[in-house]
Amino acid sequence: MGNSVNASGANQKSNRMKYVRIGILLVVVLIFVFIADITVNSYVRRILNLCAIYTILGLSMNLVNGFTGLFSLGQAGFMAVGAYCVAVFTVPVESRAAMFYLVPQNPAIANLELPFVVALLLGGFVSAFFAFLIGFPVLRLKGDYLAIATLGFSEIIRIVFTNTQTITNGALGIKGIPTINRLWWTFGIAILVVIFMFLLINSTYGRAFKAIREDEIAAEAMGISLFKHKVLSFTISGFLAGIGGGLFAALLGTVDPKQFYFTLTYNFLLIIVLGGMGSISGTIISAFIVTAGLEWLRLLDEPHAIFGWNVPLFRPGLRMVVFSILLMAIVLFWSRGLMGNQELSWEYVKKVPDKVRNAFRIKSAKGGAAK
């Protein structure tokens, strides 16, 4: 928040500097993607792709949970909608009959094949439409009720997809989705989403979202239409989750309903909690940390010997225990996450040495980092 106030209060010169810096950052990122795209092997590339997709999904969740203050757990369901749109419409027509070997695909869509971009956008829009429909009744609820109702909807979507075999192939799932290998799709879309989020959050809508988060009643008293803004935030989030889900399907090349079990949502919850509820840059950083970190933690699942002694601690499952302990530790001791609700800006970076110094001072640690 402090950031946007600074920007509007500052003179034109610093504003221009800001755009220059953003431009430089963008170029650096693009160069990084370009180099990475050529040099890395497909294992690293897969993880990078996943990082970018998780960034999109994390942002989509942060928009509702972090910026608008609505605790929603429906991410997995909206992802499923997007993923299935891509899956159903981009799989080559000739391979479908063999795949739907139990129940033939509904003739209305059996011969319909769309280009990836169209299917992806369609996934986004259908998912947004679902979010809109669901949002109408559900967004009248508050807090915990909203959480459980959105979780319920995400489960309903999964159960429906399991049972509608003529469209989704039920539990058999769909395979052979043309895959994306290069980094351009995921990173390109992730960059667009990030830019969109910055513009949205700094617009009047964004300010209204944040006002609702801080105090609903005060926001309403100021003339902000609560319901309209909540539905808007929820619908946009649904759109982004649909896009993320579509990319996810295209990355894996296969979908089935079990992937979208509601615990999938917890991954994104961890990302936004670690990054800071209400911080775009925090979400981006933490999406990379969490995705890469989970992969790195894999070594906990393998048997290890320290100086020849085989440690019985290391066996499959330890990784997820550590993962959940980290989640708990962050919530309990570091509830602001990496960035709190601030953004990573030049000013923020300049203050980092002070903050580090503050953090090591014993008593005033909390007060020093907060404002």
Next chain:
Amino acid sequence: MKRILAASVAAVLAIGTLAGCGSKATNDTSGAGSADGDVIKIGIFEPLTGANAAGGQLEVEGMMLANEMRPEVLGKKVVLVQADNKSDKAEATTAAARLIEKEKVACILGSWGSSLSIAAGDLVKTNKVPAIGASCTNPLVTQGNDYYFRVCFIDTDQGRIVANYCADNFGAKKVAVIQEVSNDYSTGLVKIFSENFKAKGGEIIDGGSYQTNDTDFSGILANLKSSNPDAIFAPGNYTESAMIIKQARAQGITAPFIGCDTWETGPFIEVGGSDVEGAIMTTFFDDKNPVNDEGKKFVEAYNKKYPDKQGNIDSVAALGYDAYMLALDAIERAGSTDGTAVRDAIAATKDFQGATGAITINETGDADKDVAIIKTVKDGKFTFLDTVKMK
């Protein structure tokens, strides 16, 4: 509190790093050779955690045993590299990518759970690294994929065998089917069974469906009771199936239950107790009646290595063993570890003598086997009932 947190995080990192060093130290003895090329790496792609962990671990046991019995090929040592796919598709693709890109394995074995194998399908295909599934029976695993093979028969065969067995040997006229709707394996088998059983003039009753992890089946069973079927075909996860049988008996349903290979695991009998007595299932292997010499060899070695499992060897362990042996056989025939050469060698497999019988790889990459085994539960043990010729 913050300092405690910082200290614990530091401790975790330290342990992680230590462990990393430790594992490197152990890897080095074998890893040093990797650069010189006198080691051949084979990837184990199995669920070691998550919902499918039980099955995955059993397959790994079979593969490890096979590795001990035949540790070398082409004069090089064979090293098994495990990657846990966590019973999760997204994890499965990264695990497979890791085996292919980072470990540079010559061949991949696994996975238990067809959907996980399907998830890895594209990767093995584009990277031209052949994969051999042990017990993944879903037809989609090998469909349209030249690089995925398997050593087990597929659901379509299995469904047909059970339907024939029900009609011919069992004399059933009216069979109720219960499907686990969120399980590809179960829905596939029920469908194929129903088609084949109807073709034989039998009657199929829809006994309803349930979701994985459900625990209460009393509703569908009470409905089913009134239709009075001769038998009930309910393939699915072993836990849910055992619970279904238990609850059916509690409601006074006496018709025999028929299922497929997933039932043949220890927990099925542990959970089902005396209620699963008489349950009938198709499977790949019987340790009491090995079909060939390789089978005898396997049973002997297995009982020696895992003495606590004496006399109750799971089929999937035997299939894991076969997958490994087939991979080595193919590498030997190919004379190199080049992906395409090994692939061609696997595809050309004919009458390979595995522990579960003779295996011929057909044009879709699936195993044409000579026999299937029918087992039943008797006195708390899986007991051989019959052998069925596949053709």
Next chain:
Amino acid sequence: MTMATFMQQLTNGISLGSLYALIAIGYTMVYGILRLINFAHGDIVMMAAYFAFFGIAVFHIPWYITFLAVVLLTALLGIVVERTAYRTLRDAPRTSILISAIGVSFLLENLATYLFSGIPKAFPEFKFMTTPFSVGGVLIQPLVVVVPVVTILLLFVLLFIINKTRLGMAMRAVSKDYETARLMGIEINGVISATFGIGSGLAAVGALMWGMKYSSIQPLMGVMPGLKCFIAAVIGGIGNIKGAVLGGFILGLAEILLVAFLPSLTGYRDAIAFIILIIILLFRPMGILGEKQTDKV
């Protein structure tokens, strides 16, 4: 549908419903006091089932001692969870506590998978509870009678505690107004610990019944029942103990009767609970027996 089938289904519904009811009480008690969905409640049920499994099947302790120990241990677990994961966040935003609750649930599941492996374990058998007897063509397990009786019995015990004891009075005070209760000299932390202890103890009883009835336990067994029992608590009016029991029975009967009358929809059974939840939240958010609450500014 024949009368016998219908009666059988009715029995099935009541038996399932009473299990839901037993677990739903724990949810409703915690919510009444802290206004928190204890997401970990279902996983506490799971842990209780494992305690019982280890007591009887592994350490061969007589079942009556094991059962008592399980209830006490689970109550302790509940208190420990509250102390570590919720107490530090007493003054934090609501979202933080909710995330913490999800974190505990996730941690317990992963811990159980790590310690006990994902392979299901068989819960010890109690033949005298599961051998069915026949009443007019309907087969009934003794357990089917025992569970509702236990549930109703515990309901009365609980109502007695809440209405007639000092602890109960303190609980009511805390749930009505947290701050005022503190000012009145009520030891808030003690009351909250007691609430978690009782709620978790009831969850342990639920787990024992669950284990006897379904005879299989695994690390994720608490997830779905957890969600459904929460829904049951909401249906009845969250914060209201009688409501939780009523909601449990309604949900159990609804699930079974859907299967009985519309067999073609069995695949959608798990969705029923959520659909009922959403309908209730829209038309009567306070639940059937709940009181209307207004937001304070």
